[in-house]
Amino acid sequence: MFCDEKYLEICSEKTLQIDKEGFFLQFAKTVAENVGEKWVKNVFGKLKTDSERIRVIYENDEIKDYTIGFLSNVQEIYRKKSPEIASNRFSQAETSEKSGDTKKALNLYNQTILKSPESDPTLALALVRRANLLVTLNEFSYALTDTQLALKLKVPSNVKFDVFSTMAMCNKALKDETKAQISQNLAEKMTNDPNLVDKLRHNMAVEYEPIKREVKVIPPIGERHTHFSHASSKITVKKSPDLGRYVVSNADIKTGEILVAEPAAVACLNPDKFGTHCQHCFARLLAPVGCPHCSSVAFCSPKCRDDAILTYHKYECKFFDLLLGSGMSVLSLMALRIITQQNLTQTLGIYDRKDTNALYNLCTNETKRQNCDFLQRSLMAAFLLRCLQKSGYFGGNDTVVPTQTEYKVGEMLLHYLQILQFNAHEIYETLYDEKHSLKSAKMVNIGVAVYPTVALFNHECYPSVTRYFIGKTIVIVSIRPLTGNLSISENYGPIFTRIKLPQRQRTLSGRYWFNCQCQACLEDWPLLSNESNYVKRLKCPNCSFLFPVFPEIEKCPKCQTNISFRELTDKLDWCKNQFQTGIDLVKTERRDEAIPVLCQALDTFHRVSAPPHGETHRAQEALRICLADQGNSFDCLV
Template identity: 50%
Template sequence: MGSQFVDKDYLVRCSQKTLQTNEKGFFLQFANHVAEVAGKNWIKNVFGKLKTDRERIRIIFEYKPVKDAICETLLHVQEIYRKKSAEVSQKRRLQAEELLQKKEYAKALILGSQSILRAPPTGENPKIDDGFTLALSFWTRSKILMELKKYSWALQDVQAATKEGLPDNLKAEVFSRMAVCYKGMGEHNRAKISFALAERMLEGNTTELNKMQEYKATEYKEEKEIDRRVLPNVSGSPHKEFSSATEKISLKEEKGMGRYVVAKEEINTGDTIVVEPPYAACLLPDSFSTHCHHCFERLVAPVGCPDCSNIAFCKAECRDIAVSTYHKYECHFLDLLIGSGMSILCHTALRMITQNPLKKCLEACNNQSEEEIFKLCANSNLRPPEDFFQRSIMAIFLLRSLQKGGYFEDSEANENVVPNEEELCIGELLLFYLQMLQFNAHEIYETRHETTHRFRTAKNGYIAVGVYPTVALFNHDCYPAVTR
């Protein structure tokens, strides 16, 4: 397109949207304030002449007016996150139990799950539920799930409640609930053993033993859900260079178009061209309450982070992976980051750091020619100085959250905004990721079907964003010939 047809103001607004999507956020106001302090001449004639991302991050802390404006704000960055509350958890649990009695199971499940997500670790608040708030929340929800015939989920909650430590008066019932769940799941030998253990613990308690006989005589069958998370194989032989792709494609490179994929042989309707895990992916904040923060599966019986109430996971395995890697650095700052109005692309840039140990990120920074992700287009040569300046400020803001979140081993990072050499390296990565993701990230959709599963009634729901190094080589088309 000729330059006479380009609306520069529109391009600026579009680019800003890839940094801040929420108009109520504070980031662009902060970045504009720093830009005013720097002045248009300095941004254009000094900052704008720099050639590398490391130089761009470094000079911001070398030019005193800009450094002072940055430090004045970022020194006050504090943890902001939704904390646990035993009081709220207990209230939600009691509401769930009332709905359970009324047989309003769907509503009860929602409140029971809220109770679990807000519950503090066992023993943290002995004034509420004698410290057993989390265990009792799992216990209540297990009963709700049993009524819904979701016995696999119910069993997980019974086991979680037991692990947290139930009061002694409930321990006999643990085995009876486990027995019912095993029976519903079709695991009859385990059900038989659990019934026997329950009867032994209830010896002499005629009322409970009679209930046990009723449980044993009742037929239970789980309403299993279809698991559609089955990855297909690529059509034809795997590509020799791109292991995630089919051999039916090849890579070309042209001046003005960069690298792009073309078909080198016939590709039929329905062929699978690429099956690739994301290099990094982030869930949209609007989906925090409905989807797993780690694998993006829709939530049924969620479990929470041990420390915050911001997010939910579909199962303990996803939670454990997240809290041992990226989430431990993001946990206490999620509300601050979201409140800044930053885009999902900015969160993904941060995730590309937090999902890896510091040592691995430093190695990637120092060996960029060997990393496929650094070969993706960032259009650095086309960016005006003002765009680079805003992205540099965002990179520094994200870097500050890493400093405060304990990502760096240096304990002085909490008090010193000015980055050391290691932190400058991470800032450089963040700035590159903020450029690259603008052109290479893809939306992640959930396909929703009506009960008939007809194609015409299917709807795509936008839930997350990911970056896929091979898929990024497919040039965008407003009328694409592929689905993703």
Template identity: 25%
Template sequence: MSIDSLYEGVIATLNTQGRIRSISQQIICSKNIHDKVLLVYDILEGLDAFPKILEVAKCEKVSTYYRNQGNKKFQQSDDYRAWQYYNLSLLHAPLDSECYSLALANRSAVFFSLRKWTECVKDIDNVFSRKYPLKLTDKLNKRKSMCKENLPEELVKSNSESNKILTLQDPQGPRFPCASSKLEVVFSTEMGRHVVAKCDIKVGEVLVQEEPYFMLLLKQQYLFTCHYCLSRSLNLLPCGNCCFALYCSNKCRDSAWKDYHEVECPLMATLIEMQFTKLELLAIRTVIKARNDHPDWDSLFKTIQDAEENLGSEFRGHIKINNEWVYDSKYYASIHTLASNIEKRSVSDIFQKAVTASVFLWLLTQKTKFLESDNEEEQDNISKYAAGTLLHHIMTSPTNMHGISANVETAEGNFVEEFNIASAPYAFHSLLNHSCAPNVVRCSKLGSGKMTLIALRPIKKGMQLFDNYGAHHAIDDRETRQENLKFQYKFTCLCEACINDWPTYFTMKRAGNVPGSIIKRKDTILDSDALDKLQKGDLATAERIFRPLCEIAEELEPYAPCMELADCQESIKQCLQIFGGLVPYGYSQTVDWNAAPPKV
């Protein structure tokens, strides 16, 4: 049963019983956020609506099934899908079984086929350190020997120029350690907390480099990416308990266990089976990590109390470190105080989110000791905390969390399509307001969660920094943008593109009054060869033209909106995607799998 079908079933039953109006009134009248969830929890319990918990354990038969599926794909030269099936086989194999070694051995064959010599050798060495069928010895030794013959052919590319471009050069202040000292955070009644420039900023300047509170890997990349750090390391190793999490190292596996996975582990099958969205999963992980970041429940309650006392001050989301106020994503206070927009939400929206929070609360109660306490008073506080904070973060996620993505190769060999990898909470990036014609752009390094903010347009002293929440004037018309923003983010956009009804790219005209010298330079830099190479993900071209493009974008700013400026800005963003790292075509060819294993 999915969470959506559970919700629809509950609504249908309550409609039949004629209880919708009275329940809505109770939700409106509930003073505390946790009361709304506990009310809905009691309703679901009374309707016997909570889902059946899915149990999935390591199993040699399931591991063998997936390994055989991998063998079929490997025989068809479908290496990337074979690789995924072998990882599924590894996930389901008991750690001390021959099935585990066989999955590693077969995965090494994929790496050999893909010319991943180092990774192939690493998997073979892992097999030899474990219990494995002796008949594999000669085959694996021969494969390992062939790898070593090819190892000198592996070249390590230097990205020194692009790394320099993506590095924050300005000194950072102690209060906002991830941000350039050229920025300051201010508050106004109309705009809330927002970020402004303390001095003039040029196109291409790095303004923020922020690590998230944690990262949530999307299901489509479970079989390719480390669940904790997002490393693209190929020799991933499974969680020793569940059949869903892979890690690049024992360090990441231990860190994930400490931060949240010990609690999530027995819930993983049900969370996947019920098809919770990334926004919902971000909420439950936030609640778990917040507790695990503190030595006990009382210290967490104190953090929340202090944070909520500061809500109306300039130190909202800050904590004191060595008697200095600090706003940093690594501290829960900065995440707890992100806006939920609860006052702008409809009763039906709150009820639906409270259903999700109630199911999470029920799962935590049924399958974990996370909410248990020997102290009756503390137990009551824990239940209220979990109920209210789950709903709170289910509401903060849609308007504050950020996606982590890269460009992925198409079948034609172009890197022009966005590929979503993970989502994460970034406290500082969440302070930026939206514009349909933004003056900054975000990018991240493939295999990392660090988010970098770069100036896309010149920003004068005193001007606000504007991010883009997904509604861009070059893509969607004003009416479409306004509807989408109102639905998800609960505001009416008043940016320059909306007020002046800027055209979309395909209805945009070339600027008639731009000096010919600027147009000539732009056309010289962005000639057909450069555009083609950018589409092909050519790093050398991106490094060569990035800074000249930034200079031309500066000169074209007075003529916005125009096609010439839009071309420069899109090419700048394409360069940044290349600098961040590109995803080869095979990684987007994912296999279908479900939390419930096949019956074998």
């Protein structure tokens, strides 16, 4: 089935370990070499269930010593708080602030706060200083949060006037006059200096203009599906031996319709984004707050911090650097996160009812998986399970060989490691220059998540939908019209307009284990750069038969119905003009106006013609860019 077995092996290993410097894959390969190919094939390879696979690596005489020996060395490795580093950053921040370098000062105060233990007085002082700095930037909401956090710590008496003064100005700027007056009164009680009181009263008389940020809103779906609560009622899920489960339309769908808006069942931020995005909600960081114990992660707010610490982070916290040091992929971390985001009782509840759990029942391709791949994933599941044991997820037990309860969780980890290989979605953010120009737009991957409904959409190299993200929520939008009972397809990466057929097939067979049989592949559509090879066609209004554009045609070659050639070509020309109008609106930053123009033209085009068609694909790309702009974005490129 697969065109390149070695490439398949490399792709599969990358879904377990992404960093070549990590230690996990080397351990797994050493184990495989020591037990030998014969054992892997004749003993491990004969096992039929994940439960048997996870047990055998702890209990079989040929392998258990390697497994238990490795897992016995698992210990806490994480970035601890550092009063020395915090104090140093605080001094640097003060120097930068005095020199007028506000951006650098804010960054250094942020580092101070993330590195300071809660018992260190530097933390409270840094929060107060950062609040003052944020006020000068008109970031009153963030500044108010800092003052509230500072007051929960031991703020020196000589700083309390500063805290309540800042709090008073923030409440006033945020239009809470009652709290503003209370904070002002408290501030005035903290000082005997009339000059400070006069300055505060002067500041309270100023009209402030808080920074206003666009709030991205998850779009409405319309009538919701009775079974898939985050999807439109216009979709249906079918199943076949060849395609598995897949999504089809059960009604006419126009271009631009919202078909799914689904929150992530589980999500993990990419490690290279730990310093720029919230670990919990993936929002951009401006004034981050940290974990009380480690300095590995950052959160955009106390709420996100508390939500994370109450669930997954309390188990991951002190093993974070060990996990990252193993080189494991974000997919492996996600397998752990599926477990840690719920308590043990909830996890066992899923195990007991796994046949009805949407996430647990996603595709694993178990029957196609090779023995060595299963062994690597079993060992990764054991490593993750050991971290759970050491973190206290199961209570006080700390023995390497799992209990019966722990075996169940190990089985779940192994199952999730298979699911995530084929069902995860990368979460994107669009970066712009300071003018938010679409010409500068650059899509950047910030994290990975699983969406049980969206995971049911099959792939086509000419997809019928596009996706964008609001936080961790995925939004699926149609980019061409569909009639009832047609497959609704996503694109897993290789798209025909940019990637040639052999490369698409190699990527899809190696990464997702299937040979694509979509129309673009079967007919080997040329790249958009070779659009001169596209044949413009017209569609019979009666039977939908496609025929080349020839002026002398008066009847459909198939059904012999009379055809108004001029009417069809006029509509095709109108589509071409509308495409250009929409693209021009996009180029002049009038995106909201461009969307309906492009949607209407795409609907009309598919009534009178069919792809491949250069102007149509450029219009779809323009529409995709406009829709992505409604999701995660950041103006940072200069």
